[in-house]
Amino acid sequence: MTAPAVPAGLAEPEAARAPRGIVGMLRRIVARPDGSAGLLILVFFTVLALIPNLLVGPLETAVTATGPRLAPPSLDYPLGTDQLGRSMLNLVVHATRVSMVIGFLATLITVFIGAVLGIMSGYAGGRFDAFTMRVADFFLVIPTFVLAIILTAIIRDVLGTGSREILGIRLSLVTIVIVIGITSWSSTARIIRSQTLSLKERAFVDRSRVVGAGGGHIMRRHILPNVTNLVVANAVLTFAGAILTETTLSFVGLGDPFQPSWGQLLDAARNVGAPSLGAWWYFVPAGTCIVLVVFAFTLLGSALDAVLNPKLQARR
Amino acid sequence: MGTRYIVGRLATAVFTIAMIVLLNFVLFRAMPGSPERILLGRIPNVTPDIIEQTKVRWGLDKPLFPDQFVRYVSSTLRGDLGFSYSARGRPVTEVLWQRLGPTLLLFGLGEVVAIFAGLALGAYSGWRRGGAVDYVGNGVSLVLYSMPYFLLGMGLLLVFATGFGWFPTYGMLTPGATYATPLDLLADLGSHLVLPLATVALGLIGQYAILMRSSVIETLSEDYVTTARAMGLRDARVLRRHALPNAMLPTVTLVAINLGYVVAGAITVEVVFNWPGLGTLTVDALSSRDYPVLQGVFLLLSVAVVFANFGADLIYGVLDPRVRS
Numbered sequence: 001m002t003a004p005a006v007p008a009g010l011a012e013p014e015a016a017r018a019p020r021g022i023v024g025m026l027r028r029i030v031a032r033p034d035g036s037a038g039l040l041i042l043v044f045f046t047v048l049a050l051i052p053n054l055l056v057g058p059l060e061t062a063v064t065a066t067g068p069r070l071a072p073p074s075l076d077y078p079l080g081t082d083q084l085g086r087s088m089l090n091l092v093v094h095a096t097r098v099s100m101v102i103g104f105l106a107t108l109i110t111v112f113i114g115a116v117l118g119i120m121s122g123y124a125g126g127r128f129d130a131f132t133m134r135v136a137d138f139f140l141v142i143p144t145f146v147l148a149i150i151l152t153a154i155i156r157d158v159l160g161t162g163s164r165e166i167l168g169i170r171l172s173l174v175t176i177v178i179v180i181g182i183t184s185w186s187s188t189a190r191i192i193r194s195q196t197l198s199l200k201e202r203a204f205v206d207r208s209r210v211v212g213a214g215g216g217h218i219m220r221r222h223i224l225p226n227v228t229n230l231v232v233a234n235a236v237l238t239f240a241g242a243i244l245t246e247t248t249l250s251f252v253g254l255g256d257p258f259q260p261s262w263g264q265l266l267d268a269a270r271n272v273g274a275p276s277l278g279a280w281w282y283f284v285p286a287g288t289c290i291v292l293v294v295f296a297f298t299l300l301g302s303a304l305d306a307v308l309n310p311k312l313q314a315r316r
Numbered sequence: 317m318g319t320r321y322i323v324g325r326l327a328t329a330v331f332t333i334a335m336i337v338l339l340n341f342v343l344f345r346a347m348p349g350s351p352e353r354i355l356l357g358r359i360p361n362v363t364p365d366i367i368e369q370t371k372v373r374w375g376l377d378k379p380l381f382p383d384q385f386v387r388y389v390s391s392t393l394r395g396d397l398g399f400s401y402s403a404r405g406r407p408v409t410e411v412l413w414q415r416l417g418p419t420l421l422l423f424g425l426g427e428v429v430a431i432f433a434g435l436a437l438g439a440y441s442g443w444r445r446g447g448a449v450d451y452v453g454n455g456v457s458l459v460l461y462s463m464p465y466f467l468l469g470m471g472l473l474l475v476f477a478t479g480f481g482w483f484p485t486y487g488m489l490t491p492g493a494t495y496a497t498p499l500d501l502l503a504d505l506g507s508h509l510v511l512p513l514a515t516v517a518l519g520l521i522g523q524y525a526i527l528m529r530s531s532v533i534e535t536l537s538e539d540y541v542t543t544a545r546a547m548g549l550r551d552a553r554v555l556r557r558h559a560l561p562n563a564m565l566p567t568v569t570l571v572a573i574n575l576g577y578v579v580a581g582a583i584t585v586e587v588v589f590n591w592p593g594l595g596t597l598t599v600d601a602l603s604s605r606d607y608p609v610l611q612g613v614f615l616l617l618s619v620a621v622v623f624a625n626f627g628a629d630l631i632y633g634v635l636d637p638r639v640r641s
Contacts (some may be wrong), residue, residue: 137328138335140573141625142618145580149602150343150610157605241460247464248580252587252599266467270588275473278483287467294462 012198028307034301041296045289049100052093059094060086070272073281080281083272089263092285099243099289100262101169102177106242109181111235114188119219119227122196123190133193136186145248151179152254172256180245188234195227202235233304240297247290262286321633329626336618340611341388398608402601408612411597414618418488419593422504422509423582426516427571429496434521438528442563443555445533453525460522466584469515473588476511483511512589519581520574527570528563535563540631544561565636572628575621 028033048055058064067081074080079088119134121129152167155175164171199205200223208218249255250263256263269275274282371377375387389398397408439458441450460468477485484490495501536542536559544558583599586595594613601609 134331138332141332141576141622142336143576143614145577145583146598146610146614146617147339149598150614153605153607153610154343155604157633230339244464245580248466248584251464251466251584253603264469269424270466271471272608275470276478276590278474278478280474283467283470287463287470290464290467291459295458298458298462 017068017111019116022232025232025304025307029300029303032303032306034299035307038296038299038301038303041292042300045100045293045296046097048093049097052097056087056090056093057192059236060090062086069281070277070279072279079285080279082268082282088281088285091260092262092289094253095260095262095286096289098173098259099263100293101244102180102261103239103243103248105177106180106184106246107235107239109177110184110232110238110242111188112204113181113185115192115224115227115231117185117198118189118192122182122193123219125276129193132189138181139186140190142146145245147252148179148183148245148249149252151182152176152249153299155179156254170256170259173259173261176246176249176254179249180242184238184241184245188231188238191234192227192230195230196223199223199226201308229308233301233308236297236304240294240301243293243297261288322630325626325633326631329622332622335617336615336622337389337392340392340615343383344388344607344611349351377474388547392615400601400606400609402604402606402609404419408608409610412594412612412616413592415592415597417593418591418596419582419586422512422586422593423516423578425509426513426520427578429513429517430520430524431571433517434524435528435564437521438525438533439512439555439560439563441525442529442532443559449527454529457522457525459527460518461526463519464584465515465519465581468519469512469585469588472515484508488592498556508589512585512591515585515588516581517592519585520578520632523574524570526566528567531563531566532559535559540564561635568628568632568635575624579617579621 008149025039030039052059060066062084064079065085065087067077067085067087069085070083071077071081077087077089079092081087082091100169117132121132155178156172158173159171166174169177200218203219205222208222213221246261247263247266250261251267251270253267255261255264258269260268263286266283267277269283269286272279272282274280346531368377375384378384395409397412399405400408403411437449437453441447441453444450474483477483484507489504490503490508493504495504539589541554541559546555549558582593583595583598585591586593587599590596597609598613600606601613
């Protein structure tokens with residue numbers, strides 16, 4: 001989103017200190033060690049995700065695999081091979097794309113649902129608000145992972161498991177994206193709602209209402225620009241959560257072997273019995289990637305928190 | 317504690333459970349294939365007559381609402397969760413009951429270890445902020461926090477079971493073993509338990525330590541702590557009597573809220589170590605599309621988490637007088 005006319009930020013007196021737009025925010029994040037480290041790691045994995053074919057060639061399959069079976073790392077195969085003789089390096093780099101894309105899309109959906117419901121229920125109040133927040137609380141309390149497992153299984157059985165693709169993503173993985181969105185929007189909605197509650201009491205919202213602006217206009221033009229920072233900060237944490245959820249869902253067998261993600265590779269490693277066979281190269285690379293990416297998002301999240309929340313800096 | 321507070325919390329808990337039951341009903345209807353086809357399974361030569369009889373037999377000829385819904389709710393309340401597709405038609409309740417013990421053992425112990433170790437580590441790092449323990453502990457906590465449980469489990473399995481050979485690689489007891497004394501049984505169980513338990517505990521310690529640390533730091537900047545210090549109390553006394561009791565409040569909520577997420581970890585840790593609990597049951601049921609069992613697991617775990625939250629609310633009410641009003 002571009003820089004809004006109203007300074008995006010927190011309480012009005014602090015608006016002068018709040019970063020103006022995304023560029024200002026980025027500059028201040030890079031200035032912090034945790035922010036720059038997090039961004040660096042993410043840029044690295046984004047590059048892997050964007051050009052896997054240039055880096056390691058097309059995804060190896062059981063047919064095109066040439067290596068020895070389950071061999072430890074060597075000069076030809078820097079990360080070893082799996083039980084089909086595929087290069088682990090090739091698999092992990094291609095899995096980066098799958099994991100990152102699923103994480104990204106799931107984050108978009110989650111944050112979209114969360115922001116829309118949060119703004120609407122915060123602004124509208126009344127029965128709609130009470131109902132939405134009850135549902136949000138429900139999703140916060142219950143073990144959403146078990147629900148996600150059941151939903152994925154059911155949706156996949158309904159849609160069938162053909163080789164149809166949407167935007168280059170196999171249908172089975174689209175299911176995972178949707179399920180993550182359905183099950184993890186509630187904390188975003190709660191956060192955005194509480195910010196909306198305080199925003200709608202501000203004078204500029206009142207003024208807008210007095211000159212005749214409708215609810216939709218106020219929510220889009222006045223509330224949304226002022227929660228954008230919060231939405232971005234929340235998206236960072238949601239991204240990490242989405243990657244972990246995707247990994248876990250794939251690990252219990254809901255991944256797609258034809259488009260392996262990191263979690264799918266770990267599931268394959270477990271099925272082969274890699275830990276018991278001492279085949280560490282089968283799961284350590286994918287595992288490291290997951291930890292690094294989630295760690296990077298955590299770092300970035302704390303940097304964002306510090307940049308967006310001047311009070312925090314004063315205290316610590 | 318005010319009756320009003322308890323009643324309010326209880327109402328929320330009951331409402332949530334009602335939603336869970338409703339969701340379970342809806343999900344079951346959303347399943348692919350009509351119920352009567354699933355009931356008949358792969359029986360060949362099914363005539364329309366047989367389908368009609370099956371419908372009548374299972375009440376599927378009645379409308380979804382209210383008839384089927386009422387029957388569903390009443391049997392759920394009676395503890396009748398239907399029959400497993402894959403476990404030769406055994407009642408779901410029986411299947412769940414059999415797997416509950418191992419899960420409770422693993423995760424009960426894991427939570428206890430993690431709570432003690434995590435809170436102690438967090439409190440110490442917060443107290444000695446910037447010290448060596450804080451520095452190392454915070455780093456380790458963050459890495460553990462970023463790591464899926466099962467990955468940690470696979471690592472431990474690789475190093476300590478396969479590498480050093482100190483512990484068995486799977487299961488809860490050595491298959492086919494006979495035990496001369498109950499002590500032998502305990503020893504066998506113990507050696508199987510160490511690695512999964514360590515995985516669960518380590519996975520949780522990171523979160524608890526991070527929260528406890530920031531909570532202690534926050535509490536230490538409160539006026540009453542400064543007052544206690546100004547009164548000339550010893551450091552240890554300030555920490556134990558004034559800072560810690562208040563700093564521990566948020567952790568009560570975290571432990572309860574976390575249960576919902578712990579469940580996901582529980583499932584995968586059990587899978588890594590082939591621990592015969594609800595987690596392996598879930599994954600087996602998932603791969604054989606044993607929906608009644610999956611829904612039973614969902615119902616059981618959700619209700620358990622809701623009750624845990626209710627319990628935490630009550631404890632919180634006792635600990636913190638402010639929330640009662």
